[in-house]
Amino acid sequence: MQPRAHVTLEDVAKAADVSLATASRALNGMRVTPQLRDRVLAAAEKLAYTPNAHARALAGASHRTVGVICHDVTDPYFAAIAGGVMRVAGANDLLVMLASTFRDPEREIAYVSMLRAERAPAILLIGSGFEDARWERALEAELKPYLDGGGRVAVVSRHRSLKVDSVLPENRAGAAAMARALLDLGHRRFAVLSGPPALTTVADRLGGFREELAKAGVALAPADIVEAPFTRDGGYGAMTELLTRGSTATCVFALTDVMAIGACAALRDQGLSVPNDISVAGFDDIPIVRDLTPPLTTVALPLQTLGEKAMELALTENNGRRRRLLRMGGEVVLRGSTAKVGS
Template sequence: MTGDGVSATGTVGGGASGADSTAGAGGAHVTLQDVARRAEVSLATASRVLNGTTQVRADLRERVLAAASELAYAPNAHAQALARASSHSIGLICHDVSDPYFAAIARGVTRTAADHGLLVMLASTFRDPAREVDYVAMLRAQRARAILLIGSGFEDREWEHAMSAELDPYIRTGGRVAVLSRHRSLRVDTVQPENREGATALARALLDLGHRDFAVLTGPRALTTVSDRLGGFRDALTDAGIDLPDDQIIEESFTRDGGYAAATELIRRGSRATCVFALTDVMAIGALSAFRDHGVDVPGQVSLAGFDDIPIVRDLVPPLTTVALPLEELGERVMNLALREPARRSRVERITGKVVLRASTTAPRRRHAG
């Protein structure tokens, strides 16, 4: 499948029909979300009805089944296929494989998979919760040996229920699941970067440089990574008796362009921040470009810090202060968890980040960013 967020070391959902994604009348692509919309029920309810994992109210069940019939949507016999354990493929679902953060992690996954003679199929969701659920359904249909969810979970009850309804029967029939980052409701093996703790440590380091006026460039609040990093940074400021005003928190997309737009808005507001924290390095790169384009010197007028330590930030002018995570190692670890035999309790491997101070942050020299 091309042009829909799916790329390949392998290709997800290339066949005609899937466990929860089929070609309907006239060859149109029908997704679980289409069925839920036609039945006027939540994505979670549609998933529960079609997977038969829990009891659903009779009238809702009938509406879902009627919608599935009208759309020519039918689940595949994925459980029998999984039981035969014939697949040598691993499904890796991330937010955006073109993002250097995910690309580095995917490198660790694919290298470890190759060592075990396994093929990795990559899919990018572009942070669409419904698309993530649909891709899990496709991977079940492809009889993937394991499914890896790489990236932030969503603070979204409907997504949590829908994802659990997909993963629970997959796991019961022999599939393996491992995730990277915090996914509150999923009872699966997890590699968890200590995002909150890393942001707290970064804030303390910036306070030690003498900064007292801060602004934050953040992604969507529904992402657990955002709530953890923003929460940890804010906690450290609060402990130091420093307020982070709401108008100094700018929300944009977790992209380079999002960082550029957020920094531009900060300048427009006449921010007095002497230090700006972008919740990802990719956003920080965009912010650095915005500051340069608007004649704001980094770090002469405003210091700038990111999070993740993607390789390029060491080569920027100035090189970027960040919280370093071992990105390829994260990929290796989550892949190794998926290859291990399941345990009675979900395993959690916590990875600590390290604050790396570089030339983009110095002691404050002026009282405002622009």
């Protein structure tokens, strides 16, 4: 005969010969005569009882599964941030529901909706928002009732339009700093490996870079900018494209390290040397880049910390009702993938 699908609290209570209420109290550590408590615990153990989290949540006990939505766990950038989130979550005895949207705004909204249905105590949005105001509004509409219902929301690296606690990488300032650093190395002809223009991160990084160059009187022609997905293959393709266009750039700035890795691969496959033939710089400082040959010059972001802070923001009550905003990172780290011009 099949064992019962699920052992319920009632079964335990019956086995221990106490009332359902007493069993509940014993299991939850409320004051109960030690003898009874032992009986209940023993019965629960014997029956392999596991409380039904849904029933528990329904009955009022807050449940402990927070939602995290990112673009793509496979990307080391998001993996590192998610790692930080999970570290803090784990320390607080929380489960994490992780979802990947693959940069599809529709999926993102669908996930928020599911998380809302789960009555997750907190939702974290990791990664760039979308330039299209339509999506941001739809997202906001989804988030609003959640927040009204007491839900907590924090975002990482997301455009300011959402009025929630935020952890923001210094995208614009970091890119500007990188521009200065590259100018200091003597570069004057640049190319940029850009990402999907729909992402706000792209606008910020590209804008910061371009403006800083402009201050030095260096222009960035449309032909010097190639758009591609924020992936290794995107970077590879963009770099290849640049090469076939006959670009004369002495330095390539990839908007993410992952793209920079692809770019370096393309250069290698074309028999070009980094940084002797061309300098390459990235953004993010994902862990792997310091172990590349040559190690990658990049704009450093404390990725794990980004995630940790976001989780902390979501977990701590924000009494002053103003949203909190943390800005982090943005320092240029010069490594071997960039060199002085003509050296």
